[in-house]
Amino acid sequence: MATLVLVGVVSFIAGCAKAPAVDMSRVVITLAAAPEDAAGDADTVAASIYVTGLPPTQVDALRSTGLTEAQWANLLRVTVVMADGAVDADLPPVLGSHAVSEDDSLRFTPLFPFDAGRSYAIRLDPNRLPGLDAAAVEALDTLEARVALPRPDIQPTTVVERIYPGGDRVPENQLKLYLHFSAPMSHVDGLAYLRLLDGRGREVEAPFLPFGLDFWDRDHFRYTVFFDPGRIKQGLDLNEQLGRSLQAGETYTLVVDPAWPDAEGNPLQAPFEKQFSVGPADTAPLDHTTWRLRVPAGGSTQRLVVSFPEPLDHALMRRAIGVETDAGQPVAGEVETGNWETRWMMTPAQPWVPGAYALVASTILEDLAGNRIGTPFEISAPDPTGNAVSERAGQASAPLSHGMQDDTVRIPFHIR
Incomplete structure (x- = not known):
């Protein structure tokens, strides 16, 4: 078997006080390509999960026992790892097929190819192996691992095309900024990738309204940033405590972090900055x-x-x-x-x-x-x-x- 990528290898020894002993110390979990697909690359190879090192007695029992799909899923369960690294036990398992290969390895092949760059959690419950005498063998520890295909080496192409207002001077009570991107962006809170610096290079404290996940346009090409209206409108607590985010006569720089992911999960091609000066507040209605x-x-x-x-x-x-x-x-x-x-x-x-x-x-x-x-x-x-x-x-x-x-x-x- 030609290994496409090996990102998670686990070996576990389960202590067994009862006879006969079941040795699980040689169990290894890998994410690999089938031999016939080994010449492919990370974008095209159909990778599978392989479990090797199972005791021969249990491998023979697996071959001779016709497990149902539910039994296979209880024995070897594959789930998607959340973006924050957590594993949600309530998520359904990844759909796919289970089999015992000619080399005595247990193989899981997904119905749809694994996503490059996405982590998957593998859970093997040895107690579900056929041929074990539960009364004679002490309960075995569950074996767990995380695996992932490497993300293809893609050159970032998405950029901040422009920021509105397009001019370099805004009123002290400026309400919004619009960031326009060259390609669709991920549905994330953009405020995590923005900083507002004053003329001395110091970061302005809490200048924006903290509801940043809600202000994408439908196609995720444009992101709206609201200066906190609680700091803009006179008489509100935030205005009296912190003052307006922008002060007349000062110069500011909006800094866009290039780590901001586009819809494909790739960072921006380059950082982006917009510098502007601030004039007096504009409180007159449009005429x-x-x-x-x-x-x-x-x-x-x-x-x-x-x-x-x-x-x-x-x-x-x-x-x-x-x-x-x-x-x-x-x-x-x-x-x-x-x-x-x-x-x-x-x-x-x-x-x-x-x-x-x-x-x-x-x-x-x-x-x-x-x-x-x-x-x-x-x-x-x-x-x-x-x-x-x-x-x-x-x-x-x-x-x-x-x-x-x-x-x-x-x-x-x-x-x-």
Whole structure:
């Protein structure tokens, strides 16, 4: 038998006070490839669990006794080890087949190949071996081992593509950061891989809302980081005890640990840092009357351009702003943001038809400090438990629902 990988070898001696003695001292558990598959690599070889060194009498009894699948599973049980290293006794065993090989080894072959890099727990109960006289032999110790196929040597490719806000200056009461990755990421709490350093290189104490597992988008390409609203909103205990996470006039660096695993379990290709300075707090609600539109010509596919006097929330800009015809029908097109999120642009899918239109913005649209149209964040601030923050995270992924007059503002314009 050609060994593919040997990561767990166990030898146990079970003391037996009763006769006849059963010697289990030579039992070895390995994860290996069958001889006919030995030329393969870790990605293609169908590996099996092998138990060698069993007493010949018990091996002969195994060959002559037709064990049921349940009996085999009680004798040799294989389960998946949890990510934290624990073995859950309630987990069902790995499905597969059991057999006695020609070399007298006991073999377990999984129904589906073992995952490279994943650990498996092996439990052999010698007391379940056929041919043992329970009345004559003292109970034997259970033998346990952990085995794993090595993870293939894969060069990391996933990177942090960008962090929003895209500019290098934010208000003291900045509410969110968006991290965009080049590939899907694992469903983990991203806060474990983030640090916020002040201008002296010291880590800022508890700057973020500690509910980090909940703030992935559906496809796990984007991760939202909320500065703790309890520290942002004046009058709350956290604000009075610790102050705001960011202080006006200071410079900070967000550091992304490259150990952050992508959906394949691989680390990031490289660390990532974003440095930014902090300005005064922004407590004024959004005023849509200050927005300026550059209207395209009829019959063209020119972009409609909307300019704002301050940067807006990047995710909400893409989802909470749209265009409707005078009849209330949405206009399809490609949306872009620019100039550090102070500009919204839409290129229509079809040439503009001359006539009346309206720019439609949902009132959930926010600036960098979480101020909404007509409502400042200090009034609409989420509760300290984070329930309303989760709602805001969901709103950043939901498309604008047209026709909801009570929840939108409309800016009419005419294309000639």
